[in-house]
Amino acid sequence: MIGDLIISSTHRAVLQRMAEAAAAANWSAQTSGPALAGLSRIFDRHPDGQPVRLSQLNAELRRSSGARLARTVLDEVGLFLDDTESTMRLWIERQSSTLPEGFRADVRTWLIILLEGSARTKARSKSTLYAYFGRVRPHLLAWSETRHQLREITENDISQVLNALTGHQRAGTFTALRSLFQFAKRHRLIFADPTRRLSVGRAPARVLQPMTDAEIAEVKQAAVTPEQRLVVALAAVYAMRASAIRHLTLDDIDLPRRQIRLSGHHKKLSEFAHRALVDWLHDRQRKWPHTPNRHVLISWKSAAGTEPVSDYYLTWRLLLLGVQLEQIRGDRVLQEALVVNADPLHLELVFNLSSQTAIEYADIARSLLERPIEAVLS
Template structure:
């Protein structure tokens, strides 16, 4: 490849020269083991972070970008989080950052009262999820000395209420039984009934309702 001795080899260069061949994978492994492999590609999530943080007001942009990158890649003190967590956390904090930006110029200006007002306007899972995301952001900012004080430190919203599964009504049960006409469908309905039907309805289920195939 005409590469200078002792200089790292970039992934993009390997991809150009060797493509996706097994030789390219072997070369990456060997180069990585001797400390000469440099991954200069940008992941889809990194592009998403750059795009989304770039749409925030200037005073919040860099701090939120750094927070999202640590969530994505982890650090010496924290584990990497899933992509779905990044989407959820950013989705929770974004509208409040935009609202705060009308009177605040940067994260360090956000007060405990600002966060309390946001949480007081929410309830249930939305309130708990928003608090978790905001706490993650401000704990990161405090740890990296981007803010003087964590405005979420003394706040608590408790646990989110549990989602209660409601039993099916008799009318719904009858409708499902009419719809499930094949033996396979009726078997699925019978298995699901343990979680969805009232105990009295389950007790009255008969093999005729299930219509299991013979043999």
């Protein structure tokens, strides 16, 4: 099909690269054909060498998987231009519009400053914005029954909110409220910062108990596919975080020697991890035999490119099924701490933890080791 098109050599090369990427991802002709035809239609009315706009791709390919693949290929050759408003900007507009009118504009500006940063503040991550807004929104709605602007919120209002909370929820809410009101004071939206004289101290110490037999059984029941079992194995054996699992590459795996490279250090592949890894790699090869992606975990979307799978990939396959990777990871570190008599230096070296985190796990293990036998058996 590509050979019959009267197009420039640049456009022909892009279409050829897209066809190869689709083949590497094991796309069927019914999937790749319409995507290639859509991009060629854009090229028919597009000047040679000019970037293709994201709005054009979305209009022609209707935000399909083909549009995402075309975007990846065009970006590789420097012919892609994102002319749409960022999804986070749209999220900010949508969420701030749910607030009472008196708070809406100030919160919107606060979130934009968090997103983009300023001369005095650095940009924050998406997860920070989600967390801060989620902590602040219910209290703004409650205050709106008697207050109409941020400048009307008092120190007593903040104290009442914090006194009704405990633990990490209290600490997280205070951090979010302090960020909002420090921003408002800095931009002269309020006369005084109601959080200035308040403090909740340090966040409570890490609380963790060994996983029960029932919890372990639930994980085994939920993790049934090869990739799910691999993710659980990596968290359960090596205490790997979700981000480290997503970025693990084939170059980090040495199956003949049964080794895995983590944070620059080679570790032995346990029987459990080795079996899970082999099962997944066989499944991966069967589905995407020609993928150029070197990451161990790939999906139908990432197989056509070279990027790691998204955060949502793990969320959809595990967290939404009730499998908490952090709980599994924490249980692995705690079990190791119990075996080595709560030695924080050992935990720091084995799991690449910070000194403070290793000490926290050691303290938890020590408290469990010092419990009376009656309490352990109860």
